Amino acid sequence: NAGVTQTPKFRILKIGQSMTLQCxxxxxxxxxxxxxxxxxxxxxxxYYSVGAGITDKGEVPNGYNVSxxxxxxxxxxxxLAAPSQTSVYFCASSSQGDGAFFGQGTRLTVV
Amino acid sequence: AQSVAQPEDQVxxxxxxxxxxxxxxxxxxxxxxxxxxxxxxxxxxxLLKYITGDNLVKGSYGFEAEFNKSxxxxxxxxxxxxxxxxxxxxxAVRDRESSGSARQLTFGSGTQLxxxx
Numbered sequence: 001n002a003g004v005t006q007t008p009k010f011r012i013l014k015i016g017q018s019m020t021l022q023c024x025x026x027x028x029x030x031x032x033x034x035x036x037x038x039x040x041x042x043x044x045x046x047y048y049s050v051g052a053g054i055t056d057k058g059e060v061p062n063g064y065n066v067s068x069x070x071x072x073x074x075x076x077x078x079x080l081a082a083p084s085q086t087s088v089y090f091c092a093s094s095s096q097g098d099g100a101f102f103g104q105g106t107r108l109t110v111v
Numbered sequence: 112a113q114s115v116a117q118p119e120d121q122v123x124x125x126x127x128x129x130x131x132x133x134x135x136x137x138x139x140x141x142x143x144x145x146x147x148x149x150x151x152x153x154x155x156x157x158l159l160k161y162i163t164g165d166n167l168v169k170g171s172y173g174f175e176a177e178f179n180k181s182x183x184x185x186x187x188x189x190x191x192x193x194x195x196x197x198x199x200x201x202x203a204v205r206d207r208e209s210s211g212s213a214r215q216l217t218f219g220s221g222t223q224l225x226x227x228x
Contacts (some may be wrong), residue, residue, distance in 0.1 A: 012149055031214070031216075033216055035218075041221075042201065042218050042220035043155075043201065043218040045215055045216070045218075046219065048215055049218070052215050055211060056214070065181060090154055092155075092216070094216065098160070099147075100145070100155075100157070100216055101157065102147075102156070103153040103155075104153065104154045105154050
């Protein structure tokens with residue numbers, strides 16, 4: 001099984017550019033999450049979704065947008081990239097009472 | 112709002128000795144609790160979970176964790192540490208309540224475990 005797949009693995013953006021981080025899961029999980037992890041820090045929740053058509057803000061949503069049109073996909077959109085968005089981004093999925101499965105991460109640098 | 116505290120940024124232990132990585136949590140209702148491990152430049156890997164039942168849960172690679180409701184703790188333990196256990200460990204919590212912000216999966220700040228040969 002593929003589990004949670006994130007693309008791309010690495011990306012360099014210029015300030016003001018936009019991009020979409022892709023995330024797809026094949027486990028039919030209702031819950032999906034986007035986190036960012038800054039060097040030496042824990043995970044901060046950006047957005048999450050409890051099912052198709054439902055999204056909610058997490059701890060640090062500013063500068064990001066998400067959509068959940070299908071159960072499988074949960075893309076994260078960065079508009080007007082800023083250096084403060086340089087981070088490693090992780091997508092995860094889970095069922096209600098189970099542990100989350102994580103993607104391998106996207107390392108984003110904004111210059 | 113729910114939260115997780117991992118009071119130790121760094122834990123060092125000699126190979127063969129028992130290890131403990133501490134975690135306390137705060138939720139308004141009853142918790143689902145999880146431990147994850149992260150190796151350098153990798154995503155997080157699930158180790159174990161507490162959902163209900165026995166307070167001592169066993170997980171991957173010989174790890175176990177004890178749920179203590181009165182102390183709101185979920186410490187990770189292993190009887191005999193290996194050098195290969197050296198990694199970053201995260202505790203996480205989600206409220207069993209399935210509405211509002213309780214549906215978030217909240218992580219602690221992580222504890223770097225170093226097992227010395």
